[in-house]
Amino acid sequence: MNLNINGTNHNIDVEPEMPLLWAIREIVGLTGTKYGCGVAQCGACTVYLNGDPIRSCSIPASAVEGQKITTIEGLSKNASTAVQKAWNDLDVPQCGYCQSGQIMVATALLKKIPKPTDADIDVAMGNICRCGTYQRIRDAIHVAAGQKKLTEVLANYASMDAPSKA
DSSP: OEEEETTTEEEOOOOOTTTTIIIIIIIOOSSSSSSSSSSSOOOOEEEEETTEEEGGSSSBGGOOOOOEOOOOOHHSSSSHHHHHHHHHHOOOSSSOOTTHHHHHHHHHHHHHHOOOOHHHHHHHHOOOOOOOHHHHOOOOOOOHHTOOHHHHHHHHHHHHHSSSOO
16 A cells, blocks of 8 residues: 655555554654544544545545645644744643644644634634643634734733732
């Protein structure tokens, strides 16, 4: 079977029903895409198939043979996309486990809607974050879209962290 992942062809010998996620992680060795639930609900396993986000845990590798697959490692060599920069600048991840899937979905959102509203973000970002970093995710998307200034978001976070003078 031939899988084109991040622009490189990988000829792999696996059972046709092996989930794409396991072909990517265990056979090809790209471990940025994570296993979360195994039933396409949480989004940790999000990759692009021909440019569109999909949940790789529930799609057989044989179903995507010859198509263009992009993983988190394929977004940039040095985490230099606007979304990845905003994620780092705002310290979005806590445990970080779901973040590759979150970044993949957020990047796809900004390609489709360059200046999303909060409602657009809420609809698009169906991934689950067990740490609850949803507000930082939303802020990072707005920063990456140029809708909010990083310094203002960081100042807002600092004011929330300051002890109250009661």
